[in-house]
Amino acid sequence: MTTLLRSPESLYAAYDRFPTQKGASTHIARFAPALFRHAGGGLLYVLGDSSMPQRQLEENVEIVRFRREIPNFLERAIAFQSALSRIVDAARGSLRIAHFRDPWSGPPLVTANRSWAAVYEVNALPSIELPNAFPSVAPRTLAKIRAVELHCLEACDAVVTPSRTTASMLERLGVNRAKITVIPNGADPVPSQPRPVDAPERYILYFGAMQRWQGVDTLLRAFARLTDLDELRLVVCGSARSRDARRLESLASKLGLSDRVVWQYELHDRELRPWLANAELSVAPLRECARNVEQGCAPLKIVESLAAGVPVVASNLPPVREIVTDGIEGRLVVPDRPADLARAIRVLLHSPQRREEMSIAARRRVEESLTWDHALAALTALYERLDSLPHQRGRIALRPEISIEGARA
Amino acid sequence: MKKTLAALNALTPEQKAVLQEKRLEGSYTPQAMLALLRPVSEFDRLSDKSRVGIGCWSAVFFVLAVVCLIVTANGVIPWLLGAPLILGLLGAFLFFLVTVIRLSKVDLSNNFRQIALPFVAILREDMEKGEPMQMKLDLTAPTAKTKKTGESDAYALGVYYKVVDHFYRDAWFEGSAWLADGSSVSWAIVEDITESMRTKRNARGKHKTKSKYRKICHLAVDVTLPHKEYSVGAAEPSIDAKVKVKPAEKRTTLRLKRKVKIKSNEPWDVRALIELVAEAFRRAKPAAPAGGAA
Amino acid sequence: MMGCECRGGFFALRDCDQPVATSCGTCGRGVCSRHLSPASGFTQCLDCWAQGHGDEQQKVADDGSVPAVDRSVADDAAYDDDWAYGYRHGFYRSGYAPIYFGSHSSRYYDTYDTRSFDDDYGDESGFSEGDGGFGDS
């Protein structure tokens, strides 16, 4: 029923709006082209809004956007999936490899008698993430979503994840270790940037989204202890002036920081880069919560800071330790402790020489192993391995105690 | 006018009967109901529009006939020419007059086109195909003699030296339907109309009377929700309505009432009625699945 | 083969599931003959047609009051399916969220599941904007 503009050799599916200024979008913009290059063409299926074309053909890549606006998150995900099923039906003849990012895209791509390899890229599991966004999600609903995640993990041919922390969580869920490839997020080295005209003399930077688990409130409390440093400012570049952001703004004014914190929203990448490159420090005050500790996360902002040669002060959590070594590219501090965070920032601010050393180490760290080229080479190598194993789809690698009953309904 | 008369002639005997009787009572599927009434409504719409025009034309012919008569009587044109012209103009005048009277006799209350039809068309979406709904429609004029409930004593009001209020009660629409989800909806509309006849003397000393209308429309809706599908919860009220909840063993009935006040004799917005039904469904939550939440 | 993916109903929604006649030229859903919009020349489903044209029909007063005569029902409205879906679109836009039975193509998630997503927490949840990913920049 769905007719495609061309027969896709590969398919990249993500329940994310694309393109946007968010991390997920950056990831898709890097990974999807690598897939299409490898396969000689393909189809990108993502979310869109009415300002984006529903269909787009660029050389050998067709982009199809799911644009129906359904207010209910789950209903929209279900409708998104059923539209994907029809695309998969239409692409059945030509499809050789499929890459998906979530359990909403997964089921149609991991069907039993498929003729393509399926890669599941796990950045986070909705069964863990969703309660942050929707506190009233019923446990039985989360259990169902978890069952679908397990089904996708079991039936796919390979799992890709950006952090070892996430990989070990997946192992705990019963995924065969051999099936998992850790491909850290990348960042491209940022050359030195002109100082933004309206930038304060001296500032530390937070950039990114502002959900509670990001721990920006800890940073604000820490910053309140640094008010003796007269000329120091905190610049916060948020991805959107959301409810969370407004909550933090009012916290800042309660802490008496109104004229010391500069809030900016929705900066484009090229606008953000000068702010990042000229910061004294970049702070990633991630909270010590189940989401960050057990599931793991891939704080792209840390890698991007290193790539700009900016030392990072971050929470000492397993996924962060994969990127930053304490005392080398920055400092790792105990999470959720404003006093500790403030002390680490103060010490580094007092020592230009240490910052300089860290800056050099940071750039080196990225150039040696964290550029996008590294990530894409690892991804392409994985695709090539899958090409050579065409007849071993969906090997079962679940541990017996884990039930996936109902996952195939 | 041609179109209007053509629309009238194209009606089936059943549809013409609706126009004559202006009452409808019984069990209809919404499909049959809409099929029966859409052409009637279309005729009514055309008729409302063209009656004004036809009225104007009849007046024009009458004036022309009078002018002709005067001109001929004064000998400007000979009687031999004038007489047939006058007769012709009078004939045209009479024809148009009769048409207007004929059309106004079959005029339906606008409530029909602007409230009853859209409401049936919306309710139909929630009904199983082919399922009938019960309804009783009275489309005679809201201020028909039979609907009069009384009148006030004459009183004075500002420049009007004589005002008499006439009161009418028009219970023109009620009905009930089973919906596809097993719930039922019943509704009843009663309008209390006040026609205020106001007489004043104008600058030239002539007595002029005009009618002003105001009405209070009572909308009542019962929605019964089966427990098999729904549980009834609380909801922030979104409209100004009285809601009573009556739980029973297998179903809960929500009784909703609201008033719409209007300072004319025009129909209210059907949305007022749709919102009232919606207000009941806003309280409906899905029944917990069998076995409860795992 | 799946049935029509449109949803019938006004106060409560339910899956149509009638045999599919064709697919909608705009949203690509499989659509039965009843859910194809005659006004669109049978190229769109009633929902997509309503989305494109429903706003012209519906007049919602700014102050929320009930206007004496709604243009959407006054003149030459035919009160057919196109009209009803246009009205439905406008009515939902003005704030009514219908209860929904069944989830298309998924008998797996039921109403109880979808309902628990109704209290949308925030705009930067990383999810509400449809950003299913790790909303970390």
Ligand SMILES: [Zn+2]
């Ligand atoms: Zn459509």
Ligand SMILES: [Zn+2]
């Ligand atoms: Zn249908």
